[in-house]
Amino acid sequence: MTNVASLAGTAALIGDPARAAMLVTLMDGRALTATELAGAAGVTASTASGHLARMLEAGLLALERQGRHHYYRIAAPSVAGLIESLMSVTGELSAARRQCRPVRTGPSDRALRRARLCYDHLAGEVAVGIAAGMIARGQLDLGQDGGALTDEGLNFLASLGIDLDSGAPARSLHSRLCRLCLDWSERRPHLAGEIGRALYGALVRERWVAGPSQGRTVTITPLGRGKLERHFGLALAWSLSCSD
Amino acid sequence: MTNVASLAGTAALIGDPARAAMLVTLMDGRALTATELAGAAGVTASTASGHLARMLEAGLLALERQGRHHYYRIAAPSVAGLIESLMSVTGELSAARRQCRPVRTGPSDRALRRARLCYDHLAGEVAVGIAAGMIARGQLDLGQDGGALTDEGLNFLASLGIDLDSGAPARSLHSRLCRLCLDWSERRPHLAGEIGRALYGALVRERWVAGPSQGRTVTITPLGRGKLERHFGLALAWSLSCSD
DNA sequence: GAGATGCTTCGGTCGCGCCCGAAGCATCTC
DNA sequence: GAGATGCTTCGGGCGCGACCGAAGCATCTC
Numbered sequence: 001m002t003n004v005a006s007l008a009g010t011a012a013l014i015g016d017p018a019r020a021a022m023l024v025t026l027m028d029g030r031a032l033t034a035t036e037l038a039g040a041a042g043v044t045a046s047t048a049s050g051h052l053a054r055m056l057e058a059g060l061l062a063l064e065r066q067g068r069h070h071y072y073r074i075a076a077p078s079v080a081g082l083i084e085s086l087m088s089v090t091g092e093l094s095a096a097r098r099q100c101r102p103v104r105t106g107p108s109d110r111a112l113r114r115a116r117l118c119y120d121h122l123a124g125e126v127a128v129g130i131a132a133g134m135i136a137r138g139q140l141d142l143g144q145d146g147g148a149l150t151d152e153g154l155n156f157l158a159s160l161g162i163d164l165d166s167g168a169p170a171r172s173l174h175s176r177l178c179r180l181c182l183d184w185s186e187r188r189p190h191l192a193g194e195i196g197r198a199l200y201g202a203l204v205r206e207r208w209v210a211g212p213s214q215g216r217t218v219t220i221t222p223l224g225r226g227k228l229e230r231h232f233g234l235a236l237a238w239s240l241s242c243s244d
Numbered sequence: 245m246t247n248v249a250s251l252a253g254t255a256a257l258i259g260d261p262a263r264a265a266m267l268v269t270l271m272d273g274r275a276l277t278a279t280e281l282a283g284a285a286g287v288t289a290s291t292a293s294g295h296l297a298r299m300l301e302a303g304l305l306a307l308e309r310q311g312r313h314h315y316y317r318i319a320a321p322s323v324a325g326l327i328e329s330l331m332s333v334t335g336e337l338s339a340a341r342r343q344c345r346p347v348r349t350g351p352s353d354r355a356l357r358r359a360r361l362c363y364d365h366l367a368g369e370v371a372v373g374i375a376a377g378m379i380a381r382g383q384l385d386l387g388q389d390g391g392a393l394t395d396e397g398l399n400f401l402a403s404l405g406i407d408l409d410s411g412a413p414a415r416s417l418h419s420r421l422c423r424l425c426l427d428w429s430e431r432r433p434h435l436a437g438e439i440g441r442a443l444y445g446a447l448v449r450e451r452w453v454a455g456p457s458q459g460r461t462v463t464i465t466p467l468g469r470g471k472l473e474r475h476f477g478l479a480l481a482w483s484l485s486c487s488d
Numbered sequence: 489g490a491g492a493t494g495c496t497t498c499g500g501t502c503g504c505g506c507c508c509g510a511a512g513c514a515t516c517t518c
Numbered sequence: 519g520a521g522a523t524g525c526t527t528c529g530g531g532c533g534c535g536a537c538c539g540a541a542g543c544a545t546c547t548c
Contacts, residue, residue: 003335004268007334010333011259011264012256015258015259016252018506043506044508045505046507046509050507052525053491053526071523076333083251086251089322177390229282262536288537289495289496293497294494294497312493315494
């Protein structure tokens, strides 16, 4: 019973709009100052400070102090996973409630819908398109509980400089497993987990995409636009959300 | 921003102790009446009715009416996943807060700690032991984003009457993927997802375990005790929680 | 039909917690 | 040192929502 109480406590913590806004803002994986988070949540600094202290105490956030600045960030991947889980359920529910007519899910910001950071991996139309392209090209095998890379998939990632078997020669099977994350705006799976993180790192390193200068929005470089089109059949001029 | 609001709304819904108690009670996958849930949450029928109506409206619960009885159940696997996610985060946090000394995680009920139903699959010491045994015997390959069955694992499950490749001959790779769920009380992984569900079904069918007559507690049959010991090295006379 | 049972709706009470402004620390700059 | 900036703590106002009991509705039993 005491566990139910702490479970409810954690949920209630996320259940406040101001705190939820802070957590979602931090889902890009960065660490932000208390003032910045106050602005993101639309509350005064004193109110934000109280919220942040509570989330820190509860272990949802971690704190790094540099001089007079206090940088807050998501404390652990499991917390990010929880927020993702909430986004998915919330998305499904709101989509289910108003079923008819093509609902516009996710944020209204066009660039944010296209490509954004989801804690440590890529999300949005582009990420969903990458996953769909890999599936279509036989690089990714989709199961009910996740995905698995095929030989072609391993080779493709290797061509991007991602060597998943490094350091563990005998673990070729599990290195192929990839966690899938139901895309917040697209409602279709994209690559998350270890491989999602590695893929995002490679895309940045190869300059297909550029990480967010502020916010969560990831931008596609001209080079990346061509590469994505050639490798995954992504035509970024039109809206991917119409397909399927 | 509107999405943040609905995310916070969903979290706030779970954030009330009475509603959280109801949801956790329903995590055994059964459908319970409003009166039963009121008792589980420790509130009057009228209060419970209000809570249930809100969770129904939000899509967290589904309703089935039979005569004058209203049976409520978890609406979707994604909702169960969200509760699981909350349990894991909450567990990790409470474990992290009081780090030293061997914390007794999860429920105090001995039988519940040993084996219980987690929505649609087995959880508790036995479930963790099964996963550990399969890993030790080379039947399950553990990765960072999940697990995968080896050939030995496929054969073992087939010997239990679980044929994962049925109906989809070409999908042998993805049929091996299994979602892992961090055990609420044990803090170590057990089998969840499609394979976890199938495994639990097989264990019940083979009479290794008996499903809950009430509550979430699953009982191990004398037959199952022997089988579990032989196949996984589980010695159920002593406490598994000491190992590792 | 009358009575019992399960559930919901309604009205009213009450407390938790969200919010802000002001004041108090801590840190950096000059 | 004085002043500015970032953050937290404190005190008080106020609204949302959890809660209950009573009444109302639906369903089953006899």
